[in-house]
Amino acid sequence: MDRRIILYLFFFLSPFLAFGQTQISGRVFDEQGEPLPGVNVFIKNSYDGATSLGDGSFEFLTSLAGEQSLVLRLLGFHEVELTVQVLGDSLNVPDQFLREAITEMNAVTISAGAMEASDEKKSVILRPLDIVTTPSAMGDIVGAFQTLPGTSTVGNDGRLFVRGGDASEVGIYIDGLRVGNAYGTTAGNVPTRTRFNPNLFKGTFFSTGGYSAEYGQALSSTLALNTKDLSLRSQGDVSLMSVGGGYSHTWANEKQSLTASVNYFDLKPYQGLIKQDFDFKRAPWGRDAELALQKKFSKGGIWKVLARTEAGGMKLGEQSPGETLVQSIDLRNRYSFIQSNWRKSFESGWTIFGGAALSDNSDQLNLDSLNLNRENFLFHSKFSAIHDFSDRLSVNSGLEYFVHRYGESRSQHNQLRNFDDGQLFAFTEWDYYLSKNWVLRSGIRWGNSSLNQETWLDPRVSLAFRLSEQSQVSLAGGSFSQLPVDNLRVLNPQLKNLESNHLILNYLLQTKGLTFRAETFYKSYEELILFEGYPQFPMNPRNGGKGFARGVDIFLRDRKSLKNTDYWITYSFVDSKRQFDQFQTQVQPGFAPKHNFSVVVKHFVTDIKSQMGMSFSWNDGFPYTDPNFHGEMNRKTKSFQNLSLSWSYLPRQNLIIHGAVSNALGAENVFGYQFSPNADESGNFDSKAIGQPAPRFFFLGVFLTLSKDKTANQLNNL
Known part of the structure; x- marks a missing residue:
């Protein structure tokens, strides 16, 4: 055509x-x-x-x-x-x-005061494995977190001190339920440890302030430990250590798992080899048994049970300055903890949680002829519900009830004092994403104590803005309340809440293999407890103290710059002054050094199947009051320093040999001084340094895993 x-x-x-x-x-x-x-x-x-x-x-x-x-x-x-x-x-x-879809992977997160250790979140600082491989931690959860910003290492105590606050101002939770007496009972200046094995947990959330309205009764910080959902396989784990041993067995399938373990430690053989500066009449010892159950249901949801019982003690002689007599301190402790919780997510956007926990602690303390018994009981029940109205709006609300009992008795004098308190709490917290770059969180926590007839409200708010794909800034603030510690509350049951206000500004940069965060904060304190006499024997406790803490934290973690090497560096500056306890003026607390520095390095040597570890901690010293001079907190110890080394060797896939030494250089760390209550003939007060039980601590452990495929090891639990 x-x-x-x-x-x-x-x-x-x-x-x-x-x-x-x-x-x-x-x-x-x-x-x-x-x-x-x-x-x-x-x-x-x-x-x-x-x-x-x-x-x-x-x-x-x-x-x-x-x-x-x-x-x-x-x-x-x-x-x-x-x-x-x-x-x-x-x-x-x-x-x-079109509205951008907000997901966990593309949304900004609130990082002010918040540090997570998890394999499930994108904004993590430490992972579970880091907790047990930090050389200075010696396998203790709190020991690992003492290398993070905002914390202070108080070597004669062992508990967690955060941003100028006392260790009692840190709340510890397991699966959202409060743990009573989370640290082992100790005597004198013998440092303590947390009671629970880090292998139990899949992740940890550590807040240095400005934390969620879901948590309360903590002026400084919360440490939330989350247990594993299901164990990976059936296996047995044998632990042989220089301080004791244990065995753990796990039965697991796709729907449920059960882990039972028993452990025993006794420092007597160790102290027979390593000379101690403390006069131990009976070295610290302990035994424990633990049970962890997880069960998944066919229609969704998971049920968990964790139970633990333990007993232990120690006996030592202590001579006060200016005294010729040696006081005998004999301590026995019994502790039980059990909790059960259930959680389920529904397609409708609801997530429901319910659980209860019980902690029961009993101390028997014999000071020469004085016998003192202490009983501490805590029951916590909790119900919460999270509802995602959309990817932009989520609400978390709940109710909590506590039964708290405490008592002290001296049987030979037929003396008894105690209290019984019921505490009711309600909270609600709303997260609103204005976009993937902006998130606003606002919450409020209501509380009531039946003992002192006090009711309070704590509002809290946080805001975060993403600057780029790798960086963000966030701001957090709010009010926080906490009832006084038990030994003061039993003297005056009408004591009111201690109060604190937090304001935190945070910058976070995260790239592949690199994390940098800088944070500045301000905390105010009101209604702190004052008393007459000495902390060991307080009299007439009352509210009325006040103070502040302010400072800057810097944290850098690098896993990419050096081949097979992972390291993090921390620096914290804390300027804290408070009028509390027996002090008449605002002073720098003895547990709050101004400058704190730490570095942790782990290097993997593949040729010899080993990981070498090093951690170094330093602070500028601890203030104390010397009665030979005028004023309060008028002296300061020399700087604290601790270089710790470790070596983990994997000769076979199912066998781990781990060795560690703390304070390898033998630094003579002093944490303060104990003074005689009376002056001598020349008008001077005799003193004795408060130091370490020994210049160094050595640890050696052999960990053997028994399984069908012979490839599993205890690292698989983390």
Whole structure:
């Protein structure tokens, strides 16, 4: 056919071919009004559609008519579906705005005062494995967290001190339930440890302030430990250590797992080899048994049970300055803990949690002829519900009830004092994502104590903004309340809450293998407890003290710059002054050094299947009061320093040999001085340094795993 005839037919028939088609056009924008290119725009259940251009515009032809569903779809944004009437030659769709979908992976997170150790979150500082491989920690959870910003290492205590606060101002939780007496009972200046094995936990949330309204009764910090959901396999684990040994066995399948363990430690053989500066009449010893159960249900949800019982003690002689007699201190402790909790997520957006925990601690303390018994009982029940209204709005609300009993008795004098308190709490907290770059969290916590008839409200708020894909800033503030410690409350049951206000500004940078965070904070204290006499024998406790803490924290972790090497560096400056306890003026507390520095390095040597570890901690010394001079907290010890080394060797896949030494250089660390209550003939007060039980501590452990495939080891638990 002649080419001219073909062109004539095309132009002649074109109007008829287009007859009955409608041109649909419009533009697509994001929430900020910026054009969105690449949006797929199409009529549902048809092939008619187009993709938006760089200016957000789109247009296409369709032969469909009448009421139709127009779909706008772009990955990372919420899909929009609108009803349109397709009539006539053209349809101009009004401007459409797509909302970005907020997910856990692309949303900003609140990092002010918050540090997570988990394999499940993207914003983590430490992972569970880091807790047991930090050389200075010696396998203790708190020991690892003492290398993080905001903490102070108080070597003669062992508990967690955060940003100028006392160790009693840190609340410890397991699966959201409060743990009473989380540290082992100790005597004199013998440092303590947390009671629980780090192998139990899949992750840890550590807050240095400004924490969630879900938690309370802590002026400084919360440490939330989350147990494993299910164990990976059935296996047995044998532990042989220089301080004792233990055995753990796990039975596991796809639906449930059960782990039972027994452990015994006794420092008597160790102290027979390593000379101690303390006069131990009976070296510290202890035994424990633990049971952990996890069960998943066919319709969703998981049920967990954790139970532990332990007993231990020690006996030592202590000579006070200026005295010739040696006082005998004999301590026995019994402790039981059990908790059960259930959690389930529903397709409707609800997550329900319910649980209860019971802690029961008993101390028998014999000071020469004085026999003192202490009983501490804590029951905590909790119900909470989280509802995701959308990816932009989520609410977490709950109720809690505590039964708290404490008593002290001296049987030979037929003396008894105790208290019984019921505490009711309610909280609600709302997270609202303005976009993937902005999140606002606001909450409030209500509390009531039946003992002192006090009711209080603690509002809290946090805000975070993402600067880039790797960096963000966040701000957190709020009010925090805490009832006084038991030994003061039993003297005056009408003591009111201690109060603190927090304000925290945080910068966080995270890239692959690198984490940097800088944080500045301010804390105020009100209604701190004052008393007369000595801390060991307080009299007339009352509210009325006040103070503040302010400072800066710096943290850097690098896992990529040096081959097979992981390290982190921490520096904290804390300026804290408070009037509390027996002090008449605001002083720097003895547990709050101004400058704190630590570095942890772990190097993997693949040729010899080993990990070498080093940690170094330093602070500028601890203030103390010397009665030979005027004023309070008028002296300071020399700087504290501790270099710890470790070596983990894997000769076989199921065998780990781990050795560690703390204070390898033998630094003579002093944490303060104990003074005679009376001056001598020349008017001087004799003193004795408060130091360490020994210059160094050595640890050697052999860990053998028994399983069918012979490839599992205890690292698989972490």
